[in-house]
Amino acid sequence: MSKATTSRTWFLTGASRGLGAHWAEAILARGDRLAATARDKAALAPLAERHGDRFLPLQLDVRDSAAVRAAVRSAEERFGGIDVLVNNAGHMLVGAVEEAEEEQIRAQMDVNYLGALWATRAVLPGMRERRAGRILQVSSLGGLIAYPALGIYQASKWALEAMSEALAAEVAAYGIHVTLIEPVVFPTDLAAASPQVRQDPAYAHAHQALWAGAEVSGFTPGDPAATAEAFLAIADSPEPPIRVMFGTGGLEAVRTEYAGRLAELEQWDHIARLAQGKPNGS
The missing domain is CATH 1.20.5 (Single alpha-helices involved in coiled-coils or other helix-helix interfaces)
Structure with missing residues (x-):
């Protein structure tokens, strides 16, 4: 596992499941401090029991900008500042553009894009003052390519990509690095755990094209646990890229x-x- 030269403080959203759960374990295993969020704080209890004062569990719905600011303040007060922000909270709405309900569309943008934006804005003053920091934005291959039946989800990731690329240029002068992590295919049950549309037979062909396209592309699902080492390597890189893919294909x-x-x-x-x-x- 990659090692940092000095211990750091991390703020990780969406830490209770999927890739975030593996990354939380890796951060704490190296001896760093971690403020981790989940919509249900009880899901973080096992980490709290094992890691004591180095771990701060926070219940947070990233759609609430005031709550995001309060959570960041709590982490800064507890640990003295945030060195690395990881915006990982998100869900995947599978469905054609016309199939999605207005409430589902707004929720998708609120969580995947605006949630990351609120957390990013909350940590920036402290990072600018210290003239150092890392912001890791969890995007997707779908942040670069749009597939049928994933348009709303991918719109949220395209928005995250644009904001983050502009941000990287804005904050480089303060020693802050921004990196978009773009996972390809990992079996994390992201779609199954996310809100779903009521499918319309008129768009059966779009759903079929989505899965047929994945088969034609030959994507091989990666090992979620293996992402932890890559994740730490990017966080430790002196000159990290603006974009990096996780997985092959x-x-x-x-x-x-x-x-x-x-x-x-x-x-x-x-x-x-x-x-x-x-x-x-x-």
């Missing part, structure tokens, strides 16, 4: 996707030039 999919985008833009560049107009309107 994603790079090939992105190459194909981006080559297609560029080819189409070049094919239709005559329309771009038409829209530009003539110099000086002549």
